[in-house]
Structure formats: C-alpha cells, structure tokens
Amino acid sequence: xxxxxxxxxxxxxxxxxxxxxxxxxxxxxxxxxxxxxxxxxxxxxxxxxxxxxxxxxxxxxxxxxxxxxxxxxxxxxxxxxxxxxxxxxxxxxxxxxxxxxxxxxxxxxxxxxxxxxxxxxxxxxxxxxxxxxxxxxxxxxxxxxxxxxxxxxxxxxxxxxxxxxxxxxxxxxxxxxxxxxxxxxxxxxxxxxxxxxxxxxxxxxxxxxxxxxxxxxxxxxxxxxxxxxxxxxxxxxxxxxxxxxxxxxxxxxxxxxxxxxxxxxxxxxxxxxxxxxxxxxxxxxxxxxxxxxxxxxxxxxxxxxxxxxxxxxxxxxxxxxxxxxxxxxxxxxxxxxxxxxxxxxxxxxxxxxxxxxxxxxxxxxxxxxxxxxxxxxxxxxxxxxxxxxxxxxxxxxxxxxxxxxxxxxxxxxxxxxxxxxxxxxxxxxxxxxxxxxxxxxxxxxxxxxxxxxxxxxxxxxxxxxxxxxxxxxxxxxxxxxxxxxxxxxxxxxxxxx
Amino acid sequence: xxxxxxxxxxxxxxxxxxxxxxxxxxxxxxxxxxxxxxxxxxxxxxxxxxxxxxxxxxxxxxxxxxxxxxxxxxxxxxxxxxxxxxxxxxxxxxxxxxxxxxxxxxxxxxxxxxxxxxxxxxxxxxxxxxxxxxxxxxxxxxxxxxxxxxxxxxxxxxxxxxxxxxxxxxxxxxxxxxxxxxxxxxxxxxxxxxxxxxxxxxxxxxxxxxxxxxxxxxxxxxxxxxxxxxxxxxxxxxxxxxxxxxxxxxxxxxxxxxxxxxxxxxxxxxxxxxxxxxxxxxxxxxxxxxxxxxxxxxxx
Numbered sequence: 001x002x003x004x005x006x007x008x009x010x011x012x013x014x015x016x017x018x019x020x021x022x023x024x025x026x027x028x029x030x031x032x033x034x035x036x037x038x039x040x041x042x043x044x045x046x047x048x049x050x051x052x053x054x055x056x057x058x059x060x061x062x063x064x065x066x067x068x069x070x071x072x073x074x075x076x077x078x079x080x081x082x083x084x085x086x087x088x089x090x091x092x093x094x095x096x097x098x099x100x101x102x103x104x105x106x107x108x109x110x111x112x113x114x115x116x117x118x119x120x121x122x123x124x125x126x127x128x129x130x131x132x133x134x135x136x137x138x139x140x141x142x143x144x145x146x147x148x149x150x151x152x153x154x155x156x157x158x159x160x161x162x163x164x165x166x167x168x169x170x171x172x173x174x175x176x177x178x179x180x181x182x183x184x185x186x187x188x189x190x191x192x193x194x195x196x197x198x199x200x201x202x203x204x205x206x207x208x209x210x211x212x213x214x215x216x217x218x219x220x221x222x223x224x225x226x227x228x229x230x231x232x233x234x235x236x237x238x239x240x241x242x243x244x245x246x247x248x249x250x251x252x253x254x255x256x257x258x259x260x261x262x263x264x265x266x267x268x269x270x271x272x273x274x275x276x277x278x279x280x281x282x283x284x285x286x287x288x289x290x291x292x293x294x295x296x297x298x299x300x301x302x303x304x305x306x307x308x309x310x311x312x313x314x315x316x317x318x319x320x321x322x323x324x325x326x327x328x329x330x331x332x333x334x335x336x337x338x339x340x341x342x343x344x345x346x347x348x349x350x351x352x353x354x355x356x357x358x359x360x361x362x363x364x365x366x367x368x369x370x371x372x373x374x375x376x377x378x379x380x381x382x383x384x385x386x387x388x389x390x391x392x393x394x395x396x397x398x399x400x401x402x403x404x405x406x407x408x409x410x411x412x413x414x415x416x417x418x419x420x421x422x423x424x425x426x427x428x429x430x431x432x433x434x435x436x437x438x439x440x441x442x443x444x445x446x447x448x449x450x451x452x453x454x455x456x457x458x459x460x461x462x463x464x465x466x467x468x469x470x471x472x473x474x475x476x477x478x479x480x481x482x483x484x485x486x487x488x489x490x491x492x493x494x495x496x497x
Numbered sequence: 498x499x500x501x502x503x504x505x506x507x508x509x510x511x512x513x514x515x516x517x518x519x520x521x522x523x524x525x526x527x528x529x530x531x532x533x534x535x536x537x538x539x540x541x542x543x544x545x546x547x548x549x550x551x552x553x554x555x556x557x558x559x560x561x562x563x564x565x566x567x568x569x570x571x572x573x574x575x576x577x578x579x580x581x582x583x584x585x586x587x588x589x590x591x592x593x594x595x596x597x598x599x600x601x602x603x604x605x606x607x608x609x610x611x612x613x614x615x616x617x618x619x620x621x622x623x624x625x626x627x628x629x630x631x632x633x634x635x636x637x638x639x640x641x642x643x644x645x646x647x648x649x650x651x652x653x654x655x656x657x658x659x660x661x662x663x664x665x666x667x668x669x670x671x672x673x674x675x676x677x678x679x680x681x682x683x684x685x686x687x688x689x690x691x692x693x694x695x696x697x698x699x700x701x702x703x704x705x706x707x708x709x710x711x712x713x714x715x716x717x718x719x720x721x722x723x724x725x726x727x728x729x730x731x732x733x734x735x736x737x738x739x740x741x742x743x744x745x746x747x748x749x750x751x752x753x754x755x756x757x758x759x760x761x762x763x764x765x766x767x768x769x770x771x772x773x774x775x776x777x778x779x780x781x782x783x784x785x786x787x788x789x790x791x792x793x794x795x796x797x
Contacts, residue, residue, distance in 0.1 A: 054668065075670045090668045092658050094784070099654035104670040110652040110679075271775075 003030040004066065005192045006051070006161060011060030013046055015398055017390030020046040022216040023060070028161070033183060033193040035207035037200070039236055039430040040402025041388040042213040044196045045086075048163040051194070052084040053077040064161075078104065081160030083153070085167040087401070087428065089146035093139040097121060100138060101153050124152045129178055139269070142295035144175055151179070162186070162193045166428065168202065172293045172457065173492065180206050198430050200229050212236055237432050253467060254284035256319075258419050258451035259305070264314035266297075266304045273312070274300040276475035282419070282451045282468075287441070289466030290455040291491050297475035298455035299341045302421050305453070306338050307331045319418055332362050337416025339408060339454075341423040347408045350397040354378055354389055354407060357396055361415050381410040386433070401428045409437055413444060422454040426461060438465050459488060471495055505624035507737045508632040513695035515636050515733035517715035519643060520687030522724035524571070526647065527680035528660035528673075530787030532589030533574050534688065535712030536596030541567045541692030542700075542708035543600035547607035549618035549697065556620075559697065564689035570596060571685025572678065578789070579677045585787040601705050608703055619701035632698075636730055643726040656680045660783030663790040673790065691715060714740065714760050721767035723780025732767065736760050 006028040013021040021043045028034045036044045049055050051062065053071040062069055064080055071077050074084070084090075091100050098114045101121050108117070121134040130148050138146065147167055154162055162183075168176055183193055183206065197203050203210055210227055212219040212235040219235045259282040268274035274297040282288045290298055303309035305316055307328040316324045323331050332338070340346035348357055355371075355378045358364070364374055378392040385406045389399055396404055405428050412420065425441070426434035442465070444450045455472075456462050462469055469486045471479040471494040479494045517538055524531045541563040548559035574592055578585045610616075622629050647653035655676045658666035663673045692708065700707060718736050722728035739746070739759050746756045771780045 074668050075672065078670055084668075090665050092661050092665055092669070094661050095654055095657060099657070100669065102651045103654055103658055103666065105651075106670065108651050110650065110655070111646075112651045113649050114651065114654060115649065 004028075005030040005064070006194075007063040007066075008047070008051075009061045009063070011047070011050060011057045011062070013043075013050065013055060013057050017394055017398065018388075019216050021050075021057070024213070024216070024218050025060075026211050026218055026221060028192050028194060029209075030192055031187050031190055032208040033187055033195055033206055035203035035210045036194055036196045036213065037198075037203055037210060037232065037236055038213035038219075040406070040428070040433055041215075041400040042236075042430075043216040044213055045165055045401065047213070048084060048165050048194060048196065051077065051082055051161075052163060054084075075106075078157055078159075079106070081158065082163065083157050083159035083161070084163040084165060085147070085150040085154060087166035089138075089143070089150055091138045091146055091149060094137065096135050096137050097125075097132065097141075097149055098134045100149070101134075101156060104153055104157055120156065121152065124155050125149075128152055128155075128182070142293075144171055144294055147171060148175070148179075160191050162191065163196075164193060165196045166198070168195070168197060172495075173459070176202075198428070198434070200232055200431060204229065204232075214238070233431070236430070253286045254449060256284040257281050257317075258284050258286075258319055259453060260315075260317040261305070262315045264301070264304065264316065265312040266300045266309055267312055268297075268300050274475050275304065278314070278472075278475075278477050280453075280470060280477060280480075282453050284451055285445050285449040287445060287452040287454070287465055287467045289462040289469050290453070290472050291459060291462045291469055291495055292455065292457075292472035293495055294457055296472045296495075298472055299423065300475075301472070302338075302341070302423055302453075302455065305331075305421055306336070306340075329362065332415075335415075335417035335419065337412035337420040337422075339412050339420070339422035339425050343405060343408050343427075347412075348396060348404060350404075351395060353393045354382070354387070354396050354399075355392040357407065358411055361411055363415060377414070381407070381414065385410040385436070402430060402433065405429055406433060406437075413437075413440055416444075416450060417448065418451065420450060420452045420454070422452065424456050424458075425454055426456075426458075434461075441465065459491065462491075463488070502624060503738070504633070505622070505629040507734065507741050508629040509622050509694065509698040510741055511734050511737035512632045512636055513691045513699055513711070514715050514718050514737050515691070515729060516639070516694060517688045517691030517712065518718035518722070518729055518733055519639065519726060520684040520689075520691065521715055521719040522684075522722070522726065522729065523643070523647075523656065523680050523687070524575070524684035525719070525786055526660045526724055526783055527575075527656045527677045527684075528663055528783055528785045528788070528790070529575050529578055529677055529681065530585035530589060531574065531684075531716075532586055533570065533592035533596065534589075534716050535709065536593030537567050537570050537685065537688055538692045538695070538712030538715065539706075539708040540570065540596035540600045540603070541689045542696045543604035543703065545693040545696040546618060546703035546707075547603050550607040550611050550614075550616055553616060554618055559618075560690065560693045563693045563696075564686050567685045567689030567692065568682055571681045571688070575677050575681035576674075579674045582789045584789070597709070600708075604703055604707075605705065608705075611703075617701070618703075619697040621701065622698055636733070640726045640730045647726065652679070657783070660785060663785055688712075688715070717760050717764035721764040723768075723771050723776070724783075725780060728780075732763075735763065739763065 004027055009025050010023045011021055012023055038044050050057050053073045053076045056072055098117055098121055102108060102114055102117050118134055125132055128148050187193055195207060207224055209221055209223050211221040261278060261280045264275055264278040265273055266275035292298055300309055304311050307326050311324050318334050344350060355374055358378045359369055359374045382392060387403050387406045426437050441452060445452060466483055469481045469483060470477050471491055473495060521531055521534050544566045545559045545563040548562045552558045570592055574588055577583055577588050655671050658671050659673045659676045667673050695708060714736055718729060718732045722732040743756045747753060771777055
C-alpha cells in the first residue's frame with residue numbers, strides 16, 4: 001500500500017529575473033527513495049530548500065502526512081521530521097562536532113551540558129562507521145567526514161524525510177556504498193529520502209522513482225523499473241545532442257615541460273605537512289589527473305602552485321620560470337588559469353555582477369577597464385557555455401550553483417594559455433554541461449597546447465580526461481600511470497592504501 | 498604588605514572593568530559589534546549616581562535601574578543590527594552619542610540635588626577590612642561561570658554559532674535573533690553592573706562626563722583577552738593597575754599622553770601576540786562580527 005508522505009502542489013517560486021519553479025507538483029510515498037533530476041538551474045535545489053523552510057513558496061501548497069503545512073524556517077522543517085543535507089556541509093567550523101549537533105536538538109534546554117550529548121553522538125557516528133571523537137573541532141575534518149556528520153545529525157534529529165542535495169556527489173566510492181546500504185535500511189522503517197544527484201547511474205541504482213525537472217517545470221515521474229538512462233536523459237535535456245568525445249588526445253602532447261615540480265613540501269592549515277616530497281611534471285598539451293580521496297594534499301599542492309600557500313621546500317617552475325613562492329598575480333600573468341576547491345569563496349565574488357566577475361581576470365585589469373570588451377566577452381561566454389542568467393549585469397549570487405560554476409570555468413578556461421590548475425572542474429555540473437566542459441578542456445589542449453593539472457574525487461572523470469594519472473595519498477604521489485596502462489582497481493587501491 | 502595594598506586599591510576598578518568587558522565579550526561573541534559600549538557605560542554610571550541620590554544611597558535600587566537602562570540601550574543595538582540590514586558601527590556610534598547626552602540629562606538634576614542635600618553616594622572599599630577580597634572572588638567566580646556557559650553548554654554553542662556564521666547557525670536550527678537578544682541581555686546587564694561598580698565603589702562622585710573613556714578601556718580589556726572570560730581576569734587586572742597607578746608612571750618621567758595611551762598600547766601588543774602565535778585559533782575574532790545578517794537573501 002502506497003501512503004503519501006510528502007505532496008507538493010503547484011508550487012511556484014520566483015527570484016529577481018528568474019522563475020525558479022513553475023507550478024511544480026510531485027509526490028513522495030512513505031518508504032521510498034525518490035530521485036530528483038534535472039540540468040543545472042532546473043530548480044531542484046530550490047524545491048528542497050522550500051521543503052526545508054529556507055525559502056517560502058510564492059504560490060502553492062505543501063502537505064506532509066496529508067496535513068497542509070507552511071514551513072517558514074529550518075527549525076519548522078526539523079520539527080516536522082524533515083532534514084536537509086547539502087553538497088556543502090552546513091556546519092560551523094570553529095565549533096566541535098558535539099556543539100554543532102546540540103544546536104539542532106530542540107529537546108535540550110539552554111543550559112544542557114554539551115557533554116550529555118557526547119555518548120549519543122558517539123554511538124551514532126560509530127554506527128555510520130566513523131571513529132571520530134565528537135569533541136573534535138569541525139575544521140579539522142575532511143569533506144567526507146563532514147558529510148557523514150551531517151547525516152549523523154539528521155539521524156539524531158529523528159528525521160523522517162531526508163533531503164540529500166548532491167550530498168553524495170563527492171563521497172569516495174566505499175563511503176557511498178556504505179551510505180546507500182544505510183539508506184535502503186532507513187527507508188524500510190517507513191522513512192523517505194529525496195535524493196538530488198547529477199549522476200544518472202547513481203539515481204537509477206538506488207532510487208525507487210525518479211522525477212525530472214526542467215527549467216522549473218516537472219517533466220515527469222517514472223518508476224525505476226520502467227526507466228532507462230536514455231529516456232531520462234531525453235527528459236532532462238530534451239533533444240540536446242550528446243556529442244561523443246572523440247578528440248584525439250595523444251598526438252597533442254609536446255616535448256616541452258610546462259609545469260615542473262621537484263621535492264615539494266607544503267604545510268596545511270594546522271601546520272603539519274600536507275604535501276610531502278612531491279615531484280611531478282606536466283608536458284605541453286598534457287592533462288595530468290590527480291586521483292586521491294579528499295584531503296590527501298591536492299588542495300595544498302594546487303594552492304602552492306598558485307602562490308596561495310607557502311612552499312617550505314622544493315621548486316615549482318612554470319614554463320621554465322621559477323615561480324616558487326612568487327605572488328599569485330605574477331603566476332597568473334604567465335597564463336595560468338585556476339579553478340579553486342571552494343569556488344564561491346576563492347574564485348568568484350558573489351555580490352558582483354557576471355560582467356564584473358569577468359573583469360576580475362588579469363587580462364582586463366590595466367589602468368583603465370575596457371568595459372566594452374568585457375561585456376562582449378561576457379555575452380559570448382554566456383552563450384557558449386549556456387549560463388542561465390537574466391543578464392550579464394545580474395549579481396551572480398542570484399545564479400544557481402551549477403551556473404556559477406559554469407561562469408568560473410568559462411572565465412578561467414578562456415584566460416588560461418599555458419596551464420590550467422583545476423580542482424573538481426565539473427563539480428555541481430549536470431551531465432551535459434560536465435561533458436561539454438571536459439570537451440572544451442580537451443579542445444583547448446589539442447588546439448592550443450594547454451597543459452592541465454586537475455584533481456577530482458570522481459574517478460570516472462580522472463579516467464576520462466587525463467593523459468596521465470597520478471595517485472596522491474597522504475601528501476605523497478604513490479603512483480603515476482599512463483592513462484592506457486592504469487586500471488581502476490589499482491588506482492583505487494593506491495588511493496586508500 | 499605592599500602587594501595587599503596594590504590588590505586592595507585596584508580591586509574596585511578591576512571589578513568595574515572586568516564586569517563591563519565580560520559583558521562586551523558576550524555581546525561580541527554573538528556577532529554584534531558593540532561600539533555603543535562607552536556610551537552605555539557612561540549612561541549607566543549617571544543612572545546609578547542619580548538613583549543613589551534619589552534613594553538615599555539604597556544599595557540595590559541604583560544598581561537594578563542602572564542595569565535595566567544598560568539592557569534597554571543594548572537591546573536597541575542588538576535588535577536593529579540583527580533584524581535589519583544596517584551597519585553595526587553606525588548604530589553603535591549613534592547610540593553612544595545618544596547615551597552621552599542622556600547621561601547629562603539624567604545626572605545633572607541629581608547633581609544639583611546633591612549640592613543641596615550633601616547626600617553621599619557609594620561604598621568605599623577599605624584596604625583594612627577584607628571586603629576587597631570578596632570582589633576578587635566575585636570576578637574569578639563569574640569568570641569561571643561564564644567560561645563554563647560559553648564552552649560547555651548549548652547556550653554557549655548557540656552564542657558562538659551566531660557570531661561565527663549566523664546563516665549556517667540558522668540552518669542548524671538556532672534562532673539567531675533570539676540568541677543575540679539573550680546574549681545582549683546578559684552582556685549589557687554585566688556592562689550595567691560594571692558601570693554601577695565604577696560609580697558606587699570606585700569614583701563615588703559624579704560630574705558631567707564621568708566614565709567617558711572607561712567604556713573604551715573595558716572594550717580594550719575584552720579585545721586584549723581575545724574575549725576569553727578567564728584571560729579577561731588578567732587583562733582587567735592589568736588595565737586597572739595601569740590606570741590606578743598612572744600617576745606613579747608619570748613620576749617615572751613618562752609623558753602624560755604616553756601614560757594615558759598605555760592601556761591601548763597594551764591591547765594592541767596583546768592582540769599582536771595572539772595573532773602571531775598558535776593562540777590565534779582559540780582567541781580569534783568571531784567570523785561574522787559586525788556583518789549585517791539577512792535571512793531572506795538567496796544563498797547558494
């Protein structure tokens with residue numbers, strides 16, 4: 001017997017200049033995992049944020065267990081058993097795990113000692129396979145651990161409905177499997193899960209039903225048994241063609257070395273070495289992919305290359321120029337593009353407009369800003385990358401997460417002439433756009449001899465994009481493979497070794 | 498014996514500075530930049546004085562009303578800065594000047610009456626009796642209590658969360674406005690208590706402008722302790738000592754301006770030391786201190 005758990009009826013939500021949701025209706029049954037799919041900016045995040053009380057709908061109704069509800073804050077949502085876990089961990093870095101969790105537990109009063117929750121938190125963390133002391137400050141945790149803390153929090157809140165907004169995107173494979181097993185058990189107890197993901201196979205693997213959104217409207221809901229990947233792709237992207245990735249890669253690699261790193265040592269946030277004795281080189285027109293679980297030192301390595309983090313020992317040369325501990329402006333002026341791990345904080349200025357964000361690129365920043373050229377370039381990038389925005393003069397904080405990423409990638413790819421340093425270059429992008437970005441990178445490498453060093457937690461991407469694969473583990477490079485000689489098993493083994 | 502004399506003479510001013518700085522720290526830990534502190538301090542001093550005159554030096558009423566007036570001004574600051582997208586600095590400084598003015602309006606008539614009746618206010622702390630020891634006990638006790646609340650209870654986690662990242666705090670289920678109001682009531686009550694101690698235990702006289710600058714010293718005490726309740730005990734003592742013995746410092750030959758600037762030089766030195774050492778992770782400024790906080794804006 002199917003019992004309606006959540007019913008969304010004709011919900012509309014507008015943001016300045018955009019219609020994010022247009023009369024969206026859909027139903028989640030008790031005990032099901034319901035996947036919500038759609039391209040970037042389709043309105044998936046907006047929809048779950050409405051369920052979680054972060055936004056209130058302009059029109060329409062939400063029913064939980066048959067009762068009409070107006071959810072005006074996350075507190076409200078939690079009280080009704082709805083908890084959101086998003087792609088970016090919603091935790092306060094300077095507080096401990098216990099402190100973060102007690103903030104959400106309403107049944108404790110103001111003067112409850114945090115210690116009282118300690119054992120409760122500890123046992124839930126343990127059940128999720130995390131052996132962390134709950135008194136650890138959150139900033140010391142890796143991304144994966146933070147995501148698991150969020151899930152632990154949801155469990156402690158006795159969530160009946162778990163909203164997972166891209167929460168599984170960057171989990172390493174083993175953690176993801178554990179989590180999926182857990183979710184299957186979880187819904188058997190009469191709870192429900194709404195899962196947003198960009199990975200269609202993932203959605204097909206775990207969900208019971210799939211609803212596809214497109215440009216703020218529901219395209220349809222299908223049962224897993226009747227769905228296959230091409231049907232869903234068509235629902236998501238219409239008749240947009242998926243160009244096959246047929247760019248000849250090997251020939252484009254030249255002999256010159258673009259990036260040369262020797263015996264590099266770099267310290268992390270807490271003063272311990274995160275990059276240990278790394279030696280790497282990237283040839284002209286070569287794409288080097290760094291595989292590794294989050295927190296293996298990739299971020300610190302990239303920051304050192306970009307002059308954002310002090311090199312303790314070792315040498316970095318870009319195109320023959322010694323750039324060790326040089327400032328970022330100088331390094332970028334050599335033609336180096338950069339996609340940082342936290343694009344919103346380090347790559348974009350979200351209070352400024354799209355055109356202004358493009359103007360930040362060094363090539364425009366002479367004494368007088370050439371706004372005419374910037375606007376032309378901005379218009380072109382919006383067209384070429386399909387960035388959904390009301391205009392180039394819109395503050396980019398009004399753009400969806402995927403569109404922000406597109407804007408950053410387009411700018412950096414456009415700017416980079418010698419080297420592109422990228423961390424998770426397709427983070428948060430839908431399948432179509434991610435493919436397109438990979439193709440653009442390959443094209444630029446083939447035509448202009450661009451060298452690329454990138455890191456990704458997504459092994460599929462590593463294998464698809466790289467010419468050479470390096471595996472990083474605990475700050476060291478533990479293996480370098482030619483793409484055609486590397487096997488997935490071997491790489492995964494080295495990652496977690 | 499010399500130490501006892503130093504400790505006993507420094508006690509009242511230390512108590513005043515410590516209470517006010519502790520209150521200030523709590524307000525700022527919740528994310529509200531408190532530039533109104535000097536004004537609030539001066540206003541509460543005037544209220545304590547006026548009420549002491551009108552109640553014939555009642556030991557309780559002046560303190561209660563002084564604390565209430567401090568809370569009232571504090572709530573205006575906390576409410577406007579947390580509910581509306583306004584600058585914390587602008588509101589804080591405007592309130593400071595408003596309070597300076599009000600302190601005159603409230604204090605001057607009482608001063609006139611004092612001229613007529615000769616009523617004395619306050620309670621001198623004699624170094625001979627051991628009452629001054631009690632003041633230290635109060636300071637240390639409060640220090641530990643507030644440290645416990647901030648580091649070991651849910652309320653403490655809520656206050657710190659509101660100051661670090663109010664949007665995330667809100668998403669985690671904290672009512673940031675309510676938390677800041679709670680922190681504001683507690684904090685400004687302590688500031689009012691500090692001001693009452695300043696008037697009734699330390700100066701025991703009033704003329705227009707009494708207390709001006711001392712709120713800023715409390716501000717500096719709080720800053721140079723990294724807003725830490727226990728470290729604040731040390732910095733409050735140090736600042737009270739520097740102020741109490743400023744004439745002795747002058748006697749050494751230091752120019753007067755230099756002597757006046759000593760508390761601030763100490764504050765800057767302390768902050769530089771914190772930032773240059775591993776202490777910075779424990780004693781850093783709340784990340785969202787003084788930043789306007791709107792809930793309604795679209796976040797990514």
